[in-house]
Amino acid sequence: MKILWDSIKWLIPTVQVPTWTDGLAALLIVIVGLLLIQFVIRPIVFKFARMLEKRGHPVMSDITKSIFPSMRNAFIFIVLLVACSSLVEVDLFAYPKLRNLIDSVYVYFGYKALYDVLSFYLKNPERFETGKDQDLLTPFFLRMSKVVVMVIAMFTIASLWNFNLNGFLTAIGLTGVALAFGIRDTLAHIFGGMSVVLDKPFQIGDWVMTGDEKIDGTIEDINLRSTLIQTSDKGLVYVPNSYLVNRPIYNLSKRTQRKVEHYLFLSTENSEEKLVQLVETLREQIALHPKTLKTVIHVAVDEIRPNACRLLIRYFVNTNDTEVMLQVRQDILFVAKHYCEEYEVIQVDPAQAQFDWHD
Helix, strand or coil, rough: CHHHHHHHHHHHCCCCCCCCCCCCCCHHHHHHHHHHHHHHHHHHHHHHHHHHHCCCCHHHHHHHHHHHHHHHHHHHHHHHHHHHHHCCCCCCHHHHHHHHHHHHHHHHHHHHHHHHHHHHHHCCCHCCCCCHHHHHHHHHHHHHHHHHHHHHHHHHHHCCCCCCCCHHHHHHHHHHHHHHHHHHHHHHHHHHHHHHHHCCCCCCEHHHHHHHCEEEEEEEEEEEEEEEEEEEECEEEEEEHHHHHCCCEEEEHCCEEEEEEEEEEEECCCHHHHHHHHHHHHHHHHHHCCCCCEEEEEEEEEEEECCEEEEEEEEEEEECCCCHHHHHHHHHHHHHHHHHHHHCCCCCCHHHHHHHHHC
8 A cells, every 4th residue: 555655646746645534525526427427418418319310310319329438438537537636635637747648548538439430330331321332332431440540549649648650650661561561462352342442343232243153142241351242052251352353243233134045946857937937926926025125136046957956035134133034034935835836846855956966
């Protein structure tokens, strides 16, 4: 106890030995301060937040609620300083040796409040009103902002203590150059993530596929280093951003039409007249379907071999819904089957036709 008191005397030479009265006064200040926070300040803050929410300002409401923990802790710190000042009969707020420490705590709580706001929106990006691209841009920039806030807070507190930032920055720069060679792959992924944000090839929720078809699924999240994709078999895969930016990306969610292409393998024993009649009828029937694009319909014999000819059927469906596209495909296939039977067109087993194709 004597060592502690000697340390306090060294820090604050004018400190007075506290009496029981001083101790009770300090304790009363702490109790009143805590009660004030719990039963006055907290209700006022949250009532104000609810009022903002009702008036159509959800962002301001979220910010108000998010900064309250740091504001509460800063108030508790002030209450403790007031109590300690009463205990030792010295104004600690104005004491020169404690000025930097107090200012550093204030700065910490200020940046902590901003950090808490960013953390809230990182967990709830849909609450942040950033426009149509919020699903992609918000999580990415919030993560970047959290890092920036921590760095600025560190340098601000260091400047309060007159820390030599020039030497520190020089050391950081040299270290950064050395680390850049060791983590160049990670940096490539990070810059890849920045390219994804700037180019905006997709958003969270989009169905994408790479040009090599190795990646096919729905975007779940975009991080600094990688992108989380849920594949068609409901698996989750983390894809490095540098892999994505170096390959063609098909954003399948942006399609307004779906191409359908299939073949009929017909025997060469069929007469030309029958084949031409079948081709014209199928073209007419495809055009009559309410879901097909009328301007692009291809029905033609595109290959002939000794025992079979191949009939190409190609058209577009005005939808991006796979279920609708498959339904239209089924309709056209049934129509083709019906007219093959009506015109007595002989079909060939595709496997046998394919075998003869390679002879």
